[in-house]
Amino acid sequence: MSATAGIPTSATLANATAIRQTLPFGNGNGNNTPLSAMAAESSGDVKQPNDDSDASDNDDPDDLNTRTKKKYTKDRKLGEGAYAVVNLGHRRATATEPAVPVAIKKIKVNTEFRDGITMDAIREVKYLRELHHPNIIALLDVFSSKNQNLCLVLEFLDSDLEMIIRDNSQTLSMGDIKSWMLMSLRGLWWCHKSFVIHRDIKPNNLLLASNGVLKLADFGLARSFADPKRHMTHQVITRWYRPPELFYGAKFYSSSVDIFSLGLVFCELMLRVPFLAGNTDLHQLELICQWLGTPTEENWPGVTTLPGYHEASGTVVKERGTDFFMNTFLAAGESGVELLMKMLRLDPRKRCTAREALDSKWFSQEPYPTLPANLPKKGGGKGIEKVGSDLKRKAGELFNTPDERGKKVARKLDFGGGG
Amino acid sequence: MEDQLYTTTTQCQTWSFGPSTLSTLRATTNAAGVRSIKRGWKRARVEASAANTPLATTPIPSTASNTPTPAPDPASIPDPETLTPSEELTLVNYYMLRLMAMSDIFSFPSSVKATACVFLSRFHLHHSVHSYHPKHLLTTILFLATKTENNYLSTAEFCKRIPKLTPEAVLKYEFKVAGGIGWDFEIRHPLRGADGGIMELLTALGSNSADPGLQVLKEKLGQNQSRRVTDAAGRMKGYLTKEALVSDVYYHYTPPQIFLGALWLADKELAEAYIEWRFGENSLMGRPLKKKKKEKKGKEKNVEDEAAAAEASKPPALAPKLIPVVAACAEMMLKAQEYEKISVDVLKRIDKKLHRCQNPQKFLGAGSPIGIGNDAPAKKAAEEAPPPEKKRKTEEDLFGGALR
Numbered sequence: 015m016s017a018t019a020g021i022p023t024s025a026t027l028a029n030a031t032a033i034r035q036t037l038p039f040g041n042g043n044g045n046n047t048p049l050s051a052m053a054a055e056s057s058g059d060v061k062q063p064n065d066d067s068d069a070s071d072n073d074d075p076d077d078l079n080t081r082t083k084k085k086y087t088k089d090r091k092l093g094e095g096a097y098a099v100v101n102l103g104h105r106r107a108t109a110t111e112p113a114v115p116v117a118i119k120k121i122k123v124n125t126e127f128r129d130g131i132t133m134d135a136i137r138e139v140k141y142l143r144e145l146h147h148p149n150i151i152a153l154l155d156v157f158s159s160k161n162q163n164l165c166l167v168l169e170f171l172d173s174d175l176e177m178i179i180r181d182n183s184q185t186l187s188m189g190d191i192k193s194w195m196l197m198s199l200r201g202l203w204w205c206h207k208s209f210v211i212h213r214d215i216k217p218n219n220l221l222l223a224s225n226g227v228l229k230l231a232d233f234g235l236a237r238s239f240a241d242p243k244r245h246m247t248h249q250v251i252t253r254w255y256r257p258p259e260l261f262y263g264a265k266f267y268s269s270s271v272d273i274f275s276l277g278l279v280f281c282e283l284m285l286r287v288p289f290l291a292g293n294t295d296l297h298q299l300e301l302i303c304q305w306l307g308t309p310t311e312e313n314w315p316g317v318t319t320l321p322g323y324h325e326a327s328g329t330v331v332k333e334r335g336t337d338f339f340m341n342t343f344l345a346a347g348e349s350g351v352e353l354l355m356k357m358l359r360l361d362p363r364k365r366c367t368a369r370e371a372l373d374s375k376w377f378s379q380e381p382y383p384t385l386p387a388n389l390p391k392k393g394g395g396k397g398i399e400k401v402g403s404d405l406k407r408k409a410g411e412l413f414n415t416p417d418e419r420g421k422k423v424a425r426k427l428d429f430g431g432g433g
Numbered sequence: 434m435e436d437q438l439y440t441t442t443t444q445c446q447t448w449s450f451g452p453s454t455l456s457t458l459r460a461t462t463n464a465a466g467v468r469s470i471k472r473g474w475k476r477a478r479v480e481a482s483a484a485n486t487p488l489a490t491t492p493i494p495s496t497a498s499n500t501p502t503p504a505p506d507p508a509s510i511p512d513p514e515t516l517t518p519s520e521e522l523t524l525v526n527y528y529m530l531r532l533m534a535m536s537d538i539f540s541f542p543s544s545v546k547a548t549a550c551v552f553l554s555r556f557h558l559h560h561s562v563h564s565y566h567p568k569h570l571l572t573t574i575l576f577l578a579t580k581t582e583n584n585y586l587s588t589a590e591f592c593k594r595i596p597k598l599t600p601e602a603v604l605k606y607e608f609k610v611a612g613g614i615g616w617d618f619e620i621r622h623p624l625r626g627a628d629g630g631i632m633e634l635l636t637a638l639g640s641n642s643a644d645p646g647l648q649v650l651k652e653k654l655g656q657n658q659s660r661r662v663t664d665a666a667g668r669m670k671g672y673l674t675k676e677a678l679v680s681d682v683y684y685h686y687t688p689p690q691i692f693l694g695a696l697w698l699a700d701k702e703l704a705e706a707y708i709e710w711r712f713g714e715n716s717l718m719g720r721p722l723k724k725k726k727k728e729k730k731g732k733e734k735n736v737e738d739e740a741a742a743a744e745a746s747k748p749p750a751l752a753p754k755l756i757p758v759v760a761a762c763a764e765m766m767l768k769a770q771e772y773e774k775i776s777v778d779v780l781k782r783i784d785k786k787l788h789r790c791q792n793p794q795k796f797l798g799a800g801s802p803i804g805i806g807n808d809a810p811a812k813k814a815a816e817e818a819p820p821p822e823k824k825r826k827t828e829e830d831l832f833g834g835a836l837r
Contacts, residue, residue, distance in 0.1 A: 079612055129580075129588045130604040131611065136580045140618035143443055156616045158608045208438060237583060241544075241625065 466561020477800020
């Protein structure tokens with residue numbers, strides 16, 4: 015497991031002039047051993063801050079912040095939304111490393127949120143600082159701009175899965191789909207292994223690097239597994255990918271919500287349109303009942319006790335079996351359909367885990383997953399702008415303009431409820 | 434696996450140290466703080482001598498208007514006495530106790546309280562109190578902890594509970610604090626593991642399992658086993674939410690070790706028996722109940738069947754290695770109690786020293802305050818409301834105002 019990849023410590027990034035900063039935020043107190051500290055003191059080392067200099071106050075974190083900021087250049091704007099501005103940038107070349115492109119996500123000061131750093135930003139920083147995995151976007155640095163905007167320096171990824179799905183000039187083979195599913199599941203497995211639920215899995219949060227590698231992004235809605243008995247908000251996950259338990263207002267749920275979302279992404283990769291695209295929450299639930307089956311005590315013991323449970327209007331549809339899925343998703347083959355069904359079970363307890371999904375026969379059967387480098391790439395130069403807009407979108411939303419948002423997405427986070 | 438996972442966390446990678454590294458780090462931070470005080474005083478002295486030309490009106494109050502009593506020569510006033518690393522630590526730990534009390538006002542869950550304390554401690558590991566007086570950071574830190582622990586409440590709500598607190602004051606240093614702790618918001622506490630351990634104990638004691646280790650455990654605990662465990666659990670929780678935070682154990686031990694250390698303090702016999710059961714010679718190594726491993730080297734131990742395990746292939750029991758670690762951890766935790774006993778006089782003396790360090794202008798008649806929180810009048814368009822409150826805080830209440 016390559017868990018240690020990802021964020022290089024500042025120590026490795028430190029250039030010659032900043033060599034003292036061996037700690038990531040050490041405000042210049044990098045001499046770790048008494049020996050080196052003493053040596054520096056007695057030899058009058060130039061790097062030792064001069065007591066007389068007023069100019070550089072090494073003890074000020076603003077100073078550290080400035081140093082961090084100076085590591086990057088801002089090139090051009092990729093997109094701007096209500097929530098953040100995303101710029102393409104570069105990490106400046108150092109003696110040992112060449113310049114690297116990065117995405118700088120500047121979180122706007124939200125006029126409605128008067129309480130400092132927003133919860134989305136807190137969550138994103140909190141989890142990305144900890145999660146290091148090849149299939150999870152890397153957070154390289156964090157700094158604040160002069161206007162007290164939070165800037166997240168992220169690994170630069172030039173397209174997303176939604177662009178690929180919508181690009182009708184592309185033909186996606188089953189090997190391609192398998193490859194993307196495999197990479198998504200690996201990233202998800204690592205999240206869940208680290209006790210983090212993503213809570214916003216959808217095609218445009220699955221970003222693609224130029225070498226074809228897929229990475230989970232946007233942890234603005236993520237949370238760790240709750241302590242027993244502590245309530246969790248059900249107002250998460252973009253509607254089209256939201257599992258039924260959340261529509262029923264479940265206060266306790268698990269990583270299986272992510273599995274359901276990813277199951278729907280699987281469908282979408284095959285159908286090339288969202289499988290269940292409801293106009294309202296109610297409509298979405300109807301679609302789930304109609305296409306996957308109506309939740310009942312029989313197929314989902316306990317469902318009727320969920321706080322928001324209501325009986326479905328219309329005829330009760332039995333939870334769909336292999337026949338239905340084989341008809342609809344023939345291309346996936348038997349083992350693929352089996353996996354899909356396990357991911358889309360109505361009862362969250364019956365869904366497979368990311369680990370079980372990874373063990374599916376499907377991945378080891380022909381056609382084998384396509385090598386990332388050989389996967390279809392997005393056409394033209396639109397990709398960069400699109401990803402810019404993905405990154406700046408408010409978590410959980412499908413669209414960028416307020417108009418669209420108002421009409422189609424009714425997500426609101428209830429912070430008070432201990433979400 | 435869990436142990437491997439822990440090694441990928443920022444807590445393990447950037448916030449775990451050997452004892453000597455930790456003290457070196459504190460000494461280095463202290464030295465940097467002292468340097469900044471010296472710089473500030475030097476600046477102030479230069480300004481003061483410039484201002485001391487005959488024509489200038491010296492800002493020193495009352496005495497200064499005429500020649501007979503000239504302002505003392507700034508050069509003759511010695512640099513203030515600065516704090517030692519251990520004095521810094523004393524001050525930080527005192528404020529950590531204040532922070533706990535503040536958290537209790539809100540009845541925040543222990544995860545919020547514990548996270549706030551770790552934030553404070555980590556912040557001051559790299560930032561000297563010479564430059565950042567902890568009293569200015571407490572509310573900011575507590576508020577940030579509510580957000581990172583998913584216990585968010587608005588600043589308006591937050592400020593209602595603490596007299597004279599404004600949202601501006603809470604948020605003013607938020608970036609400083611967040612950056613100062615390296616944006617590492619995730620803190621691994623021993624609390625959850627401790628809950629699990631107690632649950633496991635209670636379940637096992639209530640079962641009729643034939644596990645020989647468990648029989649030994651039951652024998653050792655004597656009568657009223659469950660009662661004994663729950664009582665110990667209560668005391669353990671107390672250690673975990675106080676001594677564990679005030680001491681340095683978070684820097685030196687893993688969360689499960691801290692849990693066991695606290696259990697050790699709560700009921701040594703119980704802790705020993707528990708470790709013996711889980712990791713001793715006869716341990717079934719998590720066989721009956723799938724259970725998180727307790728320690729780094731946990732990986733080596735394989736689940737074996739009793740028969741087979743009796744033979745040579747059995748991995749060495751972990752308990753003999755674990756027990757001294759846990760005991761050392763417990764001992765370190767216990768040291769934290771000294772901080773509660775430190776007299777107010779000692780604290781006042783430290784704070785007075787710090788006050789002098791940070792305010793050369795009051796002693797030299799020129800220059801500006803050093804460090805955050807003291808810059809209210811100098812910088813920015815200091816308009817109407819904030820300064821009076823600030824002044825009150827720093828002058829009247831040596832320790833940052835009444836919080837309760």
